[in-house]
Each structure stands twice: as structure tokens, then as C-alpha cells.
Amino acid sequence: MLRFLKWIAIAFGALIGILVLTVVFVLAFFDLNRLCEPLSAAVSKSLGREFAIRGDLTADWSWTPRFTINDVKLANARWGSEPNMFVLDRLAFAVRIPELFKGRIVLPEVSVSKPRVLLERNAKGMANWEFGDRKKEPDRAEGQISERWIPKINRLAIEDGRLMFLDPSTDTRLDMKVSTVVGASDEQAVELSGEGRLQQERFILKVRGGSVLDLWQKDRPFPVNVELKYGKTEAKVSGTVAEPLELQGPDLRFEAKGPDLAALAAVAPMWIPETPPYRFSGKITRDGERWLLKGFEGRLGDSDLTGDLMFTMRDERPYVQGDLVARKLDFKDFVGIFGADPTPSPEEPERPRLLPDKPYPVEGLRGADGEITFRSDNIVTPWVPVDDISVHLKMDRGMVTIQPVKLTVGFGAIDSNVTLNARGDTLQTEVKGKIDKVPFKRLLAGTPFEEEAAGTFFGRIHLTTIGNSVAEMAAHSDGGILILMEQGRISNLMMEIFGIDFAESLQKLIGKDPSIPVRCTIADFIVSDGVVKTQLFLMDTTDTNVLMEGQVNLATEDLDLRLSAHPKDVSPFSARNPIKIKGSLKKPRPYPEPAPLIARGAASIALGALLTPAAALIPWIELGLAEDSECHALVDAATSKEKIPQKERKQQERR
Incomplete structure (x- = not known):
């Protein structure tokens, strides 16, 4: 224009x-x-x-x-x-x-x-x-008038x-009035005002400049005041432009507020997730062809953001670059990134599913390019306690890479690399993650189990999938997950809450200690077409081995898991029923199994019988365990155990 x-x-x-x-x-x-x-x-x-x-x-x-x-x-x-x-x-x-x-x-x-x-x-x-002819190569000197x-x-x-x-x-229709008005000093200024419709929302724009004479005054910046309303979104830009005819030398103040940033997707060339109410401000300047938003500050729900942003055009495509810091980050304000509603209404019926099924707009993911870094060391989350987070995001013609997403938990970290290919109609996603020395005690911070907890988690995750929503991605995922914890302790109270009713027997075997020593825990899962199956789940304590078997169907979100205890010594307290976990991811339903299917209290149940070569991920993943650690011994046992004949392995897997 x-x-x-x-x-x-x-x-x-x-x-x-x-x-x-x-x-x-x-x-x-x-x-x-x-x-x-x-x-x-x-x-x-x-x-x-x-x-x-x-x-x-x-x-x-x-x-x-x-x-x-x-x-x-x-x-x-x-x-x-x-x-x-x-x-x-x-x-x-x-x-x-x-x-x-x-x-x-x-x-x-x-x-x-x-x-x-x-x-x-x-x-x-x-x-x-x-x-x-719009196909004709533009003459670089054409605009140099x-x-x-x-x-x-x-x-x-x-x-x-x-x-x-x-x-x-x-779906845009704007009808603006253009006129000149006389200011207080009898100088005429241009004023533009009007309203219209933008994607079914009312759009109001008011623009007022300075005196027409200021357009040619090199030593007198041209004043500008712009007010915009789009639905419930409001924005204001005010300040001066040194060379208004060339839009050079802007010195402008920007303010914006609204109930949801996603409303700006109507005028932005890129996907913007749903957010809680926001209020932002900053200073707009220009460096050549780059528009800069300096000193960006604002609130997004309960989160407090600051940083710098840059906008320009590269190869005729919008390009955004930013360095943002959250002085306070509340994870509930950012769940829109995963397709969840950050501001659910209490009047809305409760969703029966846990995983969000709102599709990502694939065209919006390839609408712009850019590179953004984001970090925070003040994080509020109802899930895993996180001490620090840093994210590095790149967008290149529909190829979105987030490398890395790093979460610091205590003295450990969870690192992930995520790749989304949005160049087609269906998203192709790959997730690679590493869990390194994450303390069990830090994960239970603020709970009644924190004091008795001990141990360190290691792990790997590698998943590939297709789908345009989190729920669809989960339903088509393939790969594997491996998590280990060594030299740990777990609260007796926690075991009781989980429904493992052999905790009382362990207490009497090891004394009145409020926690149970855990030599090593191995959780090895294989994921195929959205079904997570336990290859091996073993918690090896000083007196009892706890096994879990079964599967989780991510497409239906149904649970079918079974927890059982194998005491290492004969004990009058060993006759306990296994625990079945049914229901869904959102509402799991644990209950004692009415008819136990395994023999209990047998000292002959050795560790080697519990570890089989079925643990597919263990042999090729380096977890950085110490040579003399309990988990390293279990891994060695799994990898060096003699091969079980195919027929016997199938029988064992059926059991």
C-alpha cells in the first residue's frame, strides 16, 4: 500500500x-x-x-x-x-x-x-x-527515485x-476515511480512520501524522500515532519517523493487549498458538531492512517475558529472529503450543481424553522462517519440577527444528531434539531425548515422599511419528523408551499409595526404615503404531523384585498394566496379589488382581530369570553408568545372558 x-x-x-x-x-x-x-x-x-x-x-x-x-x-x-x-x-x-x-x-x-x-x-x-508483468525480474534501481x-x-x-x-x-474488508485536520498550531495533518471486517471480527484503525510540512524537514522528525482494534485486541504505536517518505529512522513506542495471541494469526504469516490474556510493550526501530522491537516486555497470563525481536524479509519470505527470557514462566500459559486450551472455561464439558486433538495449521508452520532462543530459570509447573529451561527454535520453509530443548532438574538434565517437517500436508515428527543424572528426590519436590527418596535417573527416548495433532502423533508413534534409576530409595508411603501392598512385609524385613532401598530400576518400552509395550520393567530392591508388564494404547488411551512382586527370600508376607491398572491415561484405575497367576515366595526366582534379551534398547545405548554400579551389572546380565531358544522365548513372552 x-x-x-x-x-x-x-x-x-x-x-x-x-x-x-x-x-x-x-x-x-x-x-x-x-x-x-x-x-x-x-x-x-x-x-x-x-x-x-x-x-x-x-x-x-x-x-x-x-x-x-x-x-x-x-x-x-x-x-x-x-x-x-x-x-x-x-x-x-x-x-x-x-x-x-x-x-x-x-x-x-x-x-x-x-x-x-x-x-x-x-x-x-x-x-x-x-x-x-509481475513475473518480470524487478529492476533494483526502480525504487530509487x-x-x-x-x-x-x-x-x-x-x-x-x-x-x-x-x-x-x-476475509478482509476495510473501509477507511482519509482527510486532513487542522492542529493546535494551525498546521494541517493527515488523518486516516475507518473500520471494517477481518475474519469476521470488527477492525478499527485510526492513523494521524504530523504537519505535511514535516515530511520534507530533515531536522524535524515526523510524528505518528496509530491506534488499532481488532475484536478484543488493541494496539497502539506512537512516536516519530525521521524520514517518513522512506520509512527510515523510526523511533516508536509499541503497546498491545488482548485476550489471546492466536487472534493475530489473521494478520500474521505464521502459526501462533492459543494463549491466556497478554499485555506487551517495546520500542520499534529500523536498521536497513530489519525492523527491531527492542526492550520487549510483557505479561502472558502469569508469565513475565522480556527480550528483543527482529523482523525482515529474506528471499521474499518473512523472517523473525528473537532472544526471549521469561523472568517467570508458568507452564500452564504455554500449553497452547501442544494444542491444549490455556484458559478452559468451567462451563465446558470435561474432555474424556488426556492428549490434545486440536490440529496444527500446517500452512502456518511453513509461512515464515526464523530463529528464536528462549530461556527461563524461574519456572512454575504442576508436573515435573524444573529448575531451568532453554529452547533453540529454527524455522526454514516448513522444516521446524527445536535443538535443543533442555530442562535442568536438580544437578541433572533432560535434553531433547525435536524435528517437525511441515513441508507436506501431514506433519512428520521425530523426537530424540536423553535423561542424564536426574535426581529422584528433585522430581518429588514438595510431596510427602521427598525426604525418603534417593537415586539418579538415566534414559533415552527415540520416537518417530506422523500426524497433525498431539493425539494423532501419539497414535502413530514408533520407537523406544529406556529409563534407569540406580542407588535409590523409595518411600514406603509411596509404595502403599501405588497399591503395592507388600510394603509392610519389606518394612518388617529391613526394619522400621521409612524407605525401601532400590538397587536399580529398569523400564524398557517399545512403541509400535501408538502402542507402548513393556519389554522389561524391573525394580530391584534388596529383598524384592517388582515387575510390570502390559501395554498402553496411545490411540485409545487405554491402560492394561500389571504390577507384581517377587520376594527373594521365603517370607510369610510374600503372598500378596498383583496389581492391575486399567482405565485410561486421564483416569487410571488400579485394583488387586483377584486370582494371582504367578507363584510367590520362591527363592529360586533369580535375577537372571527376570532379565531376557527382550530388552531391545539396552545393548546399544550408552548411559554413562559407573562400571561398579548396580544398574551396570543388570545391563551386563541382560546383554551377556545366553540366548533363549526361540520357542521358549515365545512361551516366556506369552506368560
Whole structure:
């Protein structure tokens, strides 16, 4: 739009210059109406559109002659919604003849009556302000127009102006009024205001600039004030621009607030997740072709953000770069990234599923490129206690990489690399993760089990999947998960809450210690087409081995798990029922198994019988365990155990 309006000004400046220079060398009584046809033909040929001066051309002669042009039109593109792109009822202007011989166009006054400008795009994205062949390589020097061709206007009066913008692809229709107003110092400023519709939401825009004279004053920045309302979203930009005709040297203050950032997806070229209410502010500057948002600060729900952002165009694509810090990060404010609702209404019915099923807009994920870093060391989460988080995000034509996502937990860390390929209609996702020395005690921070907990977690995760939502991704995932904990302790109370009713026997075997020593825990899962199956789940305590077997169907979210205890010594307390866990991920339902299917209290149940080569991930994953650790011994037992005959293995797996 700015380019179009600039060229309109240049075209009229050139037209005015041609008129005046022609008239200077003709007789004072020459009929200027004879120039209408050749001038119209010249402009039509230049723009590739019909341009016509249909009214009279008149002049009031002096050293500062006054000209009047009536009834001007410029045809719209062939596919346009209306015949004309630009119409003008009357243009009156005065010209200083001596300035023309100095190569400058100076207009002491300009009066414009009923200008009508229609800017629109069609469904294919073509714009009616693109003249000529849009496939033709642009001339780099095309936009380098000397300032002498831009008329200097001392006084501008716009009466009953109108600017319309239409874009069916975004369901946008704006109808703006354009006029000049007189300020307190009797200086005329341009004011644009109006309203319309943008994706079914009401859109209101008010723009006010400074005096027209300030446009040409190098030592006087041009004041700008813009107010925008879109639905319940409000934004304001105020400040000055050093060179407004070239949009150079902006010194602007930006403020915005609204109930949900996702509302901005209507005007942004990229996907924006749903968020809680927000309020942001910052300073807008420009460095060449880069627009900078410095000192960005704001609130997003209960989270407190700060940092810097940069916007530009690279290879004709929007590019955003940012470095953001959360002085406080509440995870519930960012669940929209996963497709969950960050502000659920208490009146809405409870979802039966745990995993969000809202699809990601794939086109939005490939709509812009960029690189953003994000970090915080003040984190609030109802799940895993996290002490620090850092994220590095890159977007490249639909290839989104998040490498790494690092969560610091105590003296340990959880590192993940996530890749999303959005270049097709269906997202292709790969997740690689590493759990390194995460303390069990830190995971239970703030719970009644924290004091008795001990141990360190290691692990690996590698999943690949397809799908356009978290639920769909989970339902099609493949890969494996391995988690180990060594040299740990677990609270008796925690075991009781989990329904492992052999805790009492362990207490009597090992004394009145409120916790149970855990030599090593191995949880090895294989994931195939959304079904998570236990390859091996073993908790090896000093007196008892706890096994879990079964599966979790991520497509249906159904649970089918079974926990059982294998005492290492004969004990009168060993006859306890296994625990079945049914239900769903959202509402698990544990209960004692009514008819135990295994023999209990047998000292002959050795560790080797529990570890089989079925643990598929253990042999090829280096977990950094100490050579003399209990878990290292279990891993060695699993990898060095003699092969079980195929027939016997199948029987064992069926059991």
C-alpha cells in the first residue's frame, strides 16, 4: 500500500511538472483540454491500465499558477471487484514556477476532493497495485527515485477521501476515511480512520501524522500515532519517523493487549498458538531492512517475558529472529503450543481424553522462517519440577527444528531434539531425548515422599511419528523408551499409595526404615503404531523384585498394566496379589488382581530369570553408568545372558 501511495504521489508530481513546463512555453490562451488525451495515453501506456482525465483542465496564470483537474480515473485490474482502482473528483494545486527550473516541484497548496482508492487481492494472491508483468525480474534501481520528483507540499487539504482494502483469502474488508485536520498550531495533518471486517471480527484503525510540512524537514522528525482494534485486541504505536517518505529512522513506542495471541494469526504469516490474556510493550526501530522491537516486555497470563525481536524479509519470505527470557514462566500459559486450551472455561464439558486433538495449521508452520532462543530459570509447573529451561527454535520453509530443548532438574538434565517437517500436508515428527543424572528426590519436590527418596535417573527416548495433532502423533508413534534409576530409595508411603501392598512385609524385613532401598530400576518400552509395550520393567530392591508388564494404547488411551512382586527370600508376607491398572491415561484405575497367576515366595526366582534379551534398547545405548554400579551389572546380565531358544522365548513372552 505504501509503495502504491508513493507512486501515486510521484505520478501526480510528474504529471504536474509536465503540465507546468508545457504551459510555460505555450500561449496563455491555449486550451489545456487538448492535453487531456495525450497525457492520458502516456500514463495508460506506462501503467498498462487505462488512465483518463475526463473532466476539464483549467489554469489561473501567474508566477504561481493554480491548476484544476476534474474527473480522473485509473482502471482496476481485469479481475478486480470494481471497474476503477482510483477515481478523483477534483484536484487543484498551485506551482511555484521558479522552483521548476531548479529541478524541484514545490506546491504551495494542494486540494483534493473525493479521492477513492481501492486496493485488493484476489484468491490467487495477486494484487491490483502490481502493474505490468509481475513475473518480470524487478529492476533494483526502480525504487530509487530522486527526491526532486516528489512534490513538496506546503498545505494539503483532503476532502471526503476514501480508501478500501479487500482480501477474500483472509476475509478482509476495510473501509477507511482519509482527510486532513487542522492542529493546535494551525498546521494541517493527515488523518486516516475507518473500520471494517477481518475474519469476521470488527477492525478499527485510526492513523494521524504530523504537519505535511514535516515530511520534507530533515531536522524535524515526523510524528505518528496509530491506534488499532481488532475484536478484543488493541494496539497502539506512537512516536516519530525521521524520514517518513522512506520509512527510515523510526523511533516508536509499541503497546498491545488482548485476550489471546492466536487472534493475530489473521494478520500474521505464521502459526501462533492459543494463549491466556497478554499485555506487551517495546520500542520499534529500523536498521536497513530489519525492523527491531527492542526492550520487549510483557505479561502472558502469569508469565513475565522480556527480550528483543527482529523482523525482515529474506528471499521474499518473512523472517523473525528473537532472544526471549521469561523472568517467570508458568507452564500452564504455554500449553497452547501442544494444542491444549490455556484458559478452559468451567462451563465446558470435561474432555474424556488426556492428549490434545486440536490440529496444527500446517500452512502456518511453513509461512515464515526464523530463529528464536528462549530461556527461563524461574519456572512454575504442576508436573515435573524444573529448575531451568532453554529452547533453540529454527524455522526454514516448513522444516521446524527445536535443538535443543533442555530442562535442568536438580544437578541433572533432560535434553531433547525435536524435528517437525511441515513441508507436506501431514506433519512428520521425530523426537530424540536423553535423561542424564536426574535426581529422584528433585522430581518429588514438595510431596510427602521427598525426604525418603534417593537415586539418579538415566534414559533415552527415540520416537518417530506422523500426524497433525498431539493425539494423532501419539497414535502413530514408533520407537523406544529406556529409563534407569540406580542407588535409590523409595518411600514406603509411596509404595502403599501405588497399591503395592507388600510394603509392610519389606518394612518388617529391613526394619522400621521409612524407605525401601532400590538397587536399580529398569523400564524398557517399545512403541509400535501408538502402542507402548513393556519389554522389561524391573525394580530391584534388596529383598524384592517388582515387575510390570502390559501395554498402553496411545490411540485409545487405554491402560492394561500389571504390577507384581517377587520376594527373594521365603517370607510369610510374600503372598500378596498383583496389581492391575486399567482405565485410561486421564483416569487410571488400579485394583488387586483377584486370582494371582504367578507363584510367590520362591527363592529360586533369580535375577537372571527376570532379565531376557527382550530388552531391545539396552545393548546399544550408552548411559554413562559407573562400571561398579548396580544398574551396570543388570545391563551386563541382560546383554551377556545366553540366548533363549526361540520357542521358549515365545512361551516366556506369552506368560
